[in-house]
Each structure stands twice: as C-alpha cells, then as structure tokens.
Amino acid sequence: MENTVIAEVVVVPLGTSSTSLSAYVADVEKVTGRHPNVKSMLTPMSTILEGTLDEILALIREMHEAPFLKGADRVSTRISIDDRRDIQASMESKLQAVREKM
Amino acid sequence: MENTVIAEVVVVPLGTSSTSLSAYVADVEKVTGRHPNVKSMLTPMSTILEGTLDEILALIREMHEAPFLKGADRVSTRISIDDRRDIQASMESKLQAVREKM
C-alpha cells in the first residue's frame, strides 16, 4: 500500500475589497469534494488532508486555482506536509497518540 | 469588550532521536489547560486558539518552552494569527460562514 501523508492547506485571496473571505473559502473547500480518495477536515484556520502525496499535491493545485476562477488577482497559498514513512499515520492516529499521553 | 483573535500554533522539537513527537505535543497541549480564558482546539496538525491577542501570545510563549522542559535542545514554533477588527469573529463563526456558502 502506498504511504499516506497528512497535510494542511490555507488558500487566501489578497486584495479582495471585502475582509470577508468565506465565499472564497467555500469554493476552495468544494474542490475537496471532487477528490474522494483524499480525506478532508475543515478547521477554523485551514483544511487538513490525508492521502498519498501525489493525490494531495494534485488536489492542492486545484484548490489554489479556485479563487482565480472567482475573480481574484492574487492568491496566497500555504501548505504544510507531515510525511512519516516508519509507520502509517492518519489524522485519527495522530490525535489519538497525543490524547493517550495527556 | 476587547477584540479576540483566532490563532494557530505548532510547536515541534528538532533532533529528538525518535520520530514520534506525541509525548512532546501532549506537554505543549497541557499548557492550554492552564489558560482558561483562551479557547483551544487540538487538530491533527496544530492547536487552534481563540482569545485576546495578549492572552494568546502569553500562552504561546509558554507552549514554546514546554519541549525544552522535557529535554529538547531545539524547538521550531510556528504561529498564524487571524485578527479581524471590523466584526467579532470566533472559531465557530468562521466555520459557520464557510458552511453556509457551500
């Protein structure tokens, strides 16, 4: 089985006139629905993804385009990838490991 | 009422011999329990915080020390602050705004 990674992504349009960005974030989020192989979790600060590195990079590439399709002229995208190859980690196993130690 | 911000923080020790960091993350997470004025949510990639900027910076300062207290010699801390002053945003209101638009 191919190794899966956990990643976090934030896609933000800059210079949008309104400080409210939720309509852009909703469009970015809809992209994840078209990639059923990648697990996705929306948080108040980001979207967290779980899947193979190649699937996730392809998904993020598409999420990054979403604000441009809605008219934005500048997009800032931040990605954080946690790739562990000694064990098979998941979003759930990471949370579980921390909770057990608390 | 003082303005609250939403922040995200990741505190990671470097050069720890083991790839498993959950014991360190648990110690970092325990610090949030000592700051009841700041709301806290653990995600698989970070801790998200809601409170006044000064409370949150004091809390993060303490979270950053936790791995050193456990023996780490190098700590990498990342912080992302979302500070909106035209409306009073919360973790819940941010999620809500995105969900309504989806």
Place this chain on the structure above:
Amino acid sequence: MENTVIAEVVVVPLGTSSTSLSAYVADVEKVTGRHPNVKSMLTPMSTILEGTLDEILALIREMHEAPFLKGADRVSTRISIDDRRDIQASMESKLQAVREKM
C-alpha cells in the same frame, strides 16, 4: 549572555481592495528600525529577525499593529521561530553551515 533566536515574520492585510501590498509591508518594515537590538533582513517573502525571544515577540507585536494604523480591518500574521539552545546560532552561522556542506 541571553540566548538569541532566529525568527521569520510575514504580516499581511486582508481585504485591502488593491493587490499591491508594498505600502503596508514598508510600514511593517519601518517598525524594525525602532528596535536596534534585533537584527533584521528583508526577503522577497518575509522579514527574518535575530534577537532574544522576548525582544522579537515585542517587535512582532508592533509589526502586527502597523497595517491597522494604516486603515486595514483584518491582518494575517505568520511567525516561525527557530530556537536552538545547545549552541548560539545566528542568521550568518546558519547560512554558513549549509554552504560548507554543499
């Protein structure tokens, strides 16, 4: 002597109507000139700082306010701190160590 850390900071106003942010970045950057104890380096993506952790956090707190003083209603600030306590690292020593190994 107190330990110094290397930090990186990006302060971005959201919802500014113009995609050009350089006037805001210039204002953020001017704050570093008022903190002569902290070394500062402007890069095309961030400002890198070297100083004690307390000096740097006080400086970043002030940088984060700068766009609000210019009229912004929402500011996104990202900070990355590299705190090494086994040796005294500097911006220059970090670059030097990588170059020697290349």
Place this chain on the structure above:
Amino acid sequence: MENTVIAEVVVVPLGTSSTSLSAYVADVEKVTGRHPNVKSMLTPMSTILEGTLDEILALIREMHEAPFLKGADRVSTRISIDDRRDIQASMESKLQAVREKM
C-alpha cells in the same frame, strides 16, 4: 509568456537525533541546482523560488524527497506560494517595491 510565482519552502527532517540539520538542508538545496529554470535564493530560514507554478511544484516534490534519501524517516515540508496574475512579479520587483516606499 507563462505567469511566474514566488514561493518559499522549508524542508525539515524530524527525529534525526542531532539538532544540526545543515547537512540535510544542503542536500535539499542541491536539488535546486538541477532545475535551472527556477531561480533560487537561500535565506537563514528557507529557500525562496521564482518560476512557473508547475516547475516550482515539481522542484519542491523533489526537495521533499531529499532527506528520506539521506535516511530520515519523517519529513515536515512547508510551502508558501505568492501567485499574482495582474502583473508579472519577481523576487527583485517585490523587494524594490517595498524599498521605494520606505
């Protein structure tokens, strides 16, 4: 001409027993030498890249593998992309715009 973006990347191995990571960073940095179409600048906290989005993503994919090739079991990679499509920005033009306003 295809649009170019400015990106910043940090590739860090976790659980390496030594707090010194410069040998890993040097290996990551060498990857940029094999992509002459992408401009690259090493800073004390990151590598900054300028090129088309597709070239940069392919390069970062390869940089992310470098620590695994050297024996690391866990790698944390952070990417920040600044993609502006109303004008053609470069590392140099971004710095210049800020300096003019200071």
